[in-house]
Amino acid sequence: MNKKITFNILCRWAFPLSQGGVAMHNKNLIDTLLDSMNIKQISLFHIENKTYFDSRGIPFDTIKQPPKIPHFFLKFPIVNNSYRFFIDKYISNNMSNLLVRNKPDLVEYMDINSEAFSFLKKNNNNSKNSIKVVIRSHTPWALLKPYFKRKEDSVVEAWGAIEKEKFCFHHCDAITVPSNHLKNSLIEIYNIQPEKIEVIPNIVDVNVFKPNRNIIKDNKIFNILHVGRFDESKGVITLIKAFSLLSKKHKNVILTNVGKIVEKTKMNCQKILKTKDLLDKVNFKRFINYENLSDEYSKADVVVVPSEIYESFSYTVAQGMACEKIVIASNIGGIPETLKFGELGKMFNPGNVNELANLIEEVLINKPKYKVIEKGARKYIIENFSNAALKERYLKFYQNLINVKN
Numbered sequence: 001m002n003k004k005i006t007f008n009i010l011c012r013w014a015f016p017l018s019q020g021g022v023a024m025h026n027k028n029l030i031d032t033l034l035d036s037m038n039i040k041q042i043s044l045f046h047i048e049n050k051t052y053f054d055s056r057g058i059p060f061d062t063i064k065q066p067p068k069i070p071h072f073f074l075k076f077p078i079v080n081n082s083y084r085f086f087i088d089k090y091i092s093n094n095m096s097n098l099l100v101r102n103k104p105d106l107v108e109y110m111d112i113n114s115e116a117f118s119f120l121k122k123n124n125n126n127s128k129n130s131i132k133v134v135i136r137s138h139t140p141w142a143l144l145k146p147y148f149k150r151k152e153d154s155v156v157e158a159w160g161a162i163e164k165e166k167f168c169f170h171h172c173d174a175i176t177v178p179s180n181h182l183k184n185s186l187i188e189i190y191n192i193q194p195e196k197i198e199v200i201p202n203i204v205d206v207n208v209f210k211p212n213r214n215i216i217k218d219n220k221i222f223n224i225l226h227v228g229r230f231d232e233s234k235g236v237i238t239l240i241k242a243f244s245l246l247s248k249k250h251k252n253v254i255l256t257n258v259g260k261i262v263e264k265t266k267m268n269c270q271k272i273l274k275t276k277d278l279l280d281k282v283n284f285k286r287f288i289n290y291e292n293l294s295d296e297y298s299k300a301d302v303v304v305v306p307s308e309i310y311e312s313f314s315y316t317v318a319q320g321m322a323c324e325k326i327v328i329a330s331n332i333g334g335i336p337e338t339l340k341f342g343e344l345g346k347m348f349n350p351g352n353v354n355e356l357a358n359l360i361e362e363v364l365i366n367k368p369k370y371k372v373i374e375k376g377a378r379k380y381i382i383e384n385f386s387n388a389a390l391k392e393r394y395l396k397f398y399q400n401l402i403n404v405k406n
Contacts (some may be wrong), residue, residue, distance in 0.1 A: 005398055006038045008102055010095055011110040014043035016052050019290055020229075021202070021315050022110050022138050025178075028203035029394070030058060032387040036395055042098055044091070061102070063094040092118035099131065105402050108134040108176075109168075112141075117164040120171045132402050133172040137182065140165055142189050143310040143333075147233055166190055174401055178202045178313035179334025200393050201338075202313050204385040208291060209322040210378070212298040222364050224255045225300035225325075227293065227316045230269075230284070231262040235306030235330060235350060240269040242306075242357040244276045250364060255282045258296050297323035302363045305329035308350045314338065318385055321345065321377035326370050328359050338385075344377040 013020075015027035030039055034056075041053060045062035053060040066087045074080045092115040099107055099119060109116040112135060120133060141161040169175060169190050175197045177183050183197045217223075224243065230236050236257070243255050261284060273279045288296060297303065303320035304327075305311075311333040318338055320327040327345040329335045339345040346363070348355040363370060383389055 004036070004038050005106055005402060006040075006102075006104040007033070007398070008040050008042055008099060008104040008107045009110070010042045010099075010107060010115060012044055012091065012113055012115070014041060014046075014049050016290065017046045017048050021313065024290075024315055025136070025138070025202045026110050028205055028387065031205070032203055032391050033394060034058065036391075037398070040102065040104070042095055061098050063091065063098070066090045088114035089118075091115055095119070096122060104131060106132045106134065106398060108136055110136050111138050112161070112165050112168050114164065116168045116172070120168055132174075134398075134401070135168055135172045135175045137169075137175055137177050137186065137312070139310055139312050140182075140186065140189070143182075143185060143312075147309045174198060174397075176200050176397070179337050181334040181337065182312040198397055200390065200397065201385050202315065202318070203387050203390050204315070204318045204322055204381055206322050206378075206382050206386045209294050209297070209319045211324045212295055215295060215298040217299060220252055222250065222253045222301045223299055224253065224360060225296060225303045225320075226255070226257045226259075226306070227296065227303070227319070228259045228305070229262065230257050230259060230265055232265050232268075233307070233309040235308040236265060237269060237272075238308065238351050238353055238356060239304055239306045240272050240282075241353045242360065243282070244272060244278060245353065245357040246360055246364075247276065247278055247281065250361070253281070253364070256285065256296065256300070257283065258285045258288050258293070261286055293319065294323055297325055300325055301367065302360060303327045304356070304360065305335065306350070306356060307332055307335075311335055317345070318381055322381040322385075324374040324378045326363050326374060327377070328356065328363070340380060344373060344380055 009026060009030065011023060011026040013023055015023040030041065033039060039059065041058055041060040043049060043062055045064050069083060074083065095115040096119040116135060142165065145162065169186065169192055175186065177186065177197060177199055178201050180199055183199050186192050186197060187194055226236065226239060228234055243253070246253055266284065270279060273282055297320055303316065303325045305314050305316050307330045313334050314329065317327050317329050317335055321344060327339065329339060329345060329347055330350040331347040332350050336342065336347060339347060346359045348359055
């Protein structure tokens with residue numbers, strides 16, 4: 001009989017308060033392994049998360065939100081940096097204390113914040129209290145550095161984070177990543193031994209993300225869907241420009257954006273749309289519950305993921321495929337692996353407006369011929385990214401790490 005592993009998962013911003021990629025993976029991992037491991041979630045306290053954990057019977061520990069200061073003072077770099085340092089210290093110390101108290105067999109940090117660095121630094125010479133430490137790396141700071149160099153107030157922070165990453169990668173027991181591209185990047189950047197890094201894809205809930213046959217679509221309208229943060233780094237200006245080009249030839253095209261909106265980016269995009277008289281063709285939906293997202297995919301004719309910042313894995317790509325939609329995405333990071341290198345979707349060079357517009361038009365004109373690819377995409381996601389496909393891989397990895405014997 002297998003011994004159940006005692007497993008603590010640290011995710012600073014947990015589901016459902018956060019529904020970004022890291023929190024999404026955290027949620028799906030817990031759902032997949034809850035009946036096979038003694039799992040406890042550790043995160044910042046929020047009543048919405050507490051309600052969710054309680055309703056699902058998920059054991060959890062939380063720490064209080066750090067004290068806040070008026071937003072006005074954060075405009076001053078010295079105050080902002082000092083406050084960030086205080087928050088990191090506050091969170092990392094409290095979370096490390098919880099771990100020492102809980103004494104799990106295994107702890108997994110969702111990406112690297114100061115809490116992983118703090119725990120490893122304090123306990124490195126104490127055999128980490130016999131706790132095995134795993135880093136789940138989603139998007140390392142080193143791969144975000146080119147983007148943050150364009151933001152002067154983030155340069156120092158990014159460099160500090162990179163040094164923390166280096167320490168954590170070399171002092172943890174194992175690293176898991178969602179794509180081969182990220183594994184190879186970590187080996188090259190941080191000189192990590194390949195055997196220390198395990199590639200296991202992010203889990204996609206195919207019972208939530210599936211085609212909704214009850215959705216009634218207007219076949220005269222061609223709906224382009226973008227799901228995710230509406231920010232320049234996500235390539236939305238490229239998308240807006242491609243949409244503008246496409247709209248010159250095809251008057252039935254609309255664009256739907258679902259996700260958190262960065263107002264400055266939205267204003268810049270609206271200026272472009274206004275000059276083309278296209279404001280009424282673009283719909284901004286700020287937030288839609290996780291369970292209802294599949295309806296937005298089902299209403300779409302094509303899903304576009306135009307990221308211009310590193311993506312080790314895109315949930316939007318995988319969810320769109322699971323909902324039997326053609327996905328057009330940037331050829332960046334680990335995205336090609338999910339799309340089976342273009343066999344189950346289309347890719348373009350990040351920032352290339354004309355290339356993106358042409359690919360969307362190709363789908364618009366020839367949509368019926370893509371039905372086979374759409375069905376094949378869902379089948380591929382079920383076979384390679386669902387909890388049924390990945391549960392044993394995760395369990396085997398964790399069991400081998402702590403030498404649990406049958």
